[in-house]
Amino acid sequence: MKRLFAIALLFTGFAARAQETPTVTARVEPDSIMIGDRFDYIIDVEKDLVQVVEFPEFQNAEGKLELVESCPVDTLERDGRRLKLRKRYRLAAFDEGKYNLGAAQVLYADKNILDTLRSTDSVYLEVATFQIDSTSQSIYDLKGQKNLPFRFRELSGYIKWGIFFILALLIAGYALKRYLASRGKGFGDLFKPAPPLPPHVAAIQALEALHNQKLWQNNKHKLYYSGLTDILRTYIAARWGFGAMEMTSDEIIETMRAEELPDKARMDLTAILRDADLVKFAKATPEAEQNEADYLKAYYFVEETKIAEEETPDEEEAPKEN
Secondary structure (H helix, E strand, O other): HHHHHHHHHHHHHHHHHHHHHOOOEEEEEEOEEOOOOOOEEEEEEEEEEEEEEEOOOOOOOOOOEEEEOOOEEEEEEEOOEEEOOOOEEEEEEOOEEEEEOOOOOEEEEEEEEEEEOOOOOOEEEEEEEEOOOOOOOOOOOOOOOOOOOOHHHHHHHHHHHHHHHHHHHHHHHHHHHHHHHHOOOHHHHHHHOOOOOOOOHHHHHHHHHHHOOOOHHHHHOOOOHHHHHHHHHHHHHHHHHOOOHHHHHHHHHHHHOOOOOOOOHHHHHHHHHHHHHHHOOOOOOOOOOHHHHHHHHHHHHHHHHHOOOOOOOOOOOOOOOO
């Protein structure tokens, strides 16, 4: 009797363990579609709270179904320790026929158990196509391209607008010619490059642009003095016609001795070049007052040494009436 009771307890334990295993069900919605339509392949799992299941990636052995979207796992309901999960795969079918998707499978892990759980029933899908009634519908060959006769009115609008555009260009060209002739110029003058700026004008513009960059205010003293001396070298090369850009500071100072310069301009040029060499090669950091002073020295050096502009002769005075 004791032996029978032990066997009954053993079977009861197995039954209880079997009930605790997650259950898997699967279906398709809808189960019948037209070719090219989409449908949902749904897998539901009921399990205990501590049990772990993993839904697989959808695999179609026949290769006739296309996965459109794999939706995230949803928790449908929770009753105590029981959970109901749902995984939805959105698919599409492009071949006619009846498909056996087989039993749904999920991976199950619980303590030392690792197993694959399957649904009890296989899932079927029917894909239908459009039926053509050959008795009422006839199939014909492709027709050849039909050549239509040329009609002038199809191009008349383009011709009218083309003539109008040409006339507008001629009128505009004639008006421009009259305007240029009144100023003693021709069409060729429109395409002439602008005359180069005088050396002192280009130098003053470059100095003002350098001043607006605020380099030394941002601790870029070397860049500031390099720009300052480059402007002066360019001006000297254009003003006196020797290669100041390739000369050292001492060579420039020595070469400028032969030129007629105001004493102040000569001293300012020497001071700027010496200060620039200290900053660029000795890594000196001038004060703000010196930076501004060197800028003003360069500005007035250009102003004091520029070529005097030629004055246009005054118009002859009209003879006085007697």
